[in-house]
Amino acid sequence: MLLRPLERSSNEGPELKRVYLVPNRCLGCEECIEACKREHDWVACNYIEWVNRIYPVQMVCNHCAEAPCELICPAGAIHRTETGAVVVEDDKCIGCTLCNIVCPFGIPKFSEEDRHAIKCDQCAERVAAGKEPACVEACPMKALTFAEVEDYEAERRERTARRILEVGTCLRRFVAKKES
């Protein structure tokens, strides 16, 4: 596959905050989709996929460090913003759907009405104003987190450590009871 060389090395880019999902918290209530619609003129850029019709998984653009959509766009309509989000410039987009083809998550969608690609812009205006993306703020189960990867990893470690401690404490009590 021929790709355009990136003008900017992704390592030199800004610290990128992403939307992370804690899957076992998600109810599949689609509040994130509705929040996205309200924020973007009633067009949603995220999805809920149901695995085995039981398990909901919220799918949203990951704003990849080496974004295939950005690399392949022949019109240069997809670029990275100052906040690190990968966005489509509507005016430049020619509607070739190559971004739809290369996205490993199937996130960009083609608007038949506007004849251009639509994808998550990570609520650029909200983030610039210091807010979280609409989907994160709306999630009633707090299944979505907007964080830098290091912070997200640290939060996961802390959460898991807390659970290990809880289980360990329970086990110690159980063992002590048995032994006594």
Place this chain on the structure above:
Amino acid sequence: MVVSLLKLTYNELVEQLNDDDRIVVWTCNDCVRYCGLGGRDPLDALADRLEADGYNVIHRELCGISCNRGLVRNRQTHPATKPIYQDATVIIPLVCREGLETLAFVFKKQRIIDTVETLGLGVYSEETGMRLNVPLEETGLEPSIDGYDLAELAEQRGLHTGPFVAGQKAKAK
């Protein structure tokens, strides 16, 4: 999950509407989806049918959890939806009793049509669909591990299994 059944048929519902009503069709997307009353498909089916019958549906609202007052109030105050709710005269809710009371609490100026009866708590599975396991006291039913079938309950109590508009695929069997 909360188990609910419909009190009204579609024809009984439209009897409560006026020709000049500006209607919001509202659905919760949690428990009632598993009961087969609500969710995106039943919402669209009901709104399409109302529009086909000449009613003025100005908005279709899907609220993730309609018993969450914060989420409901968010619709009332969000710049994208605030004008819609200021304009609306009636809300048709596909929600449980708790959701209905939340809607009535938040939207004081609109008529909220009472469409559902909540029977208690139940469990959903792919095999059996939603079943009622812990009925409310006023139902006079005993708690049951196997659960009560919703279609049988609806027949006994003069209620209806959803959705409002037949022929739509609902989540519950």
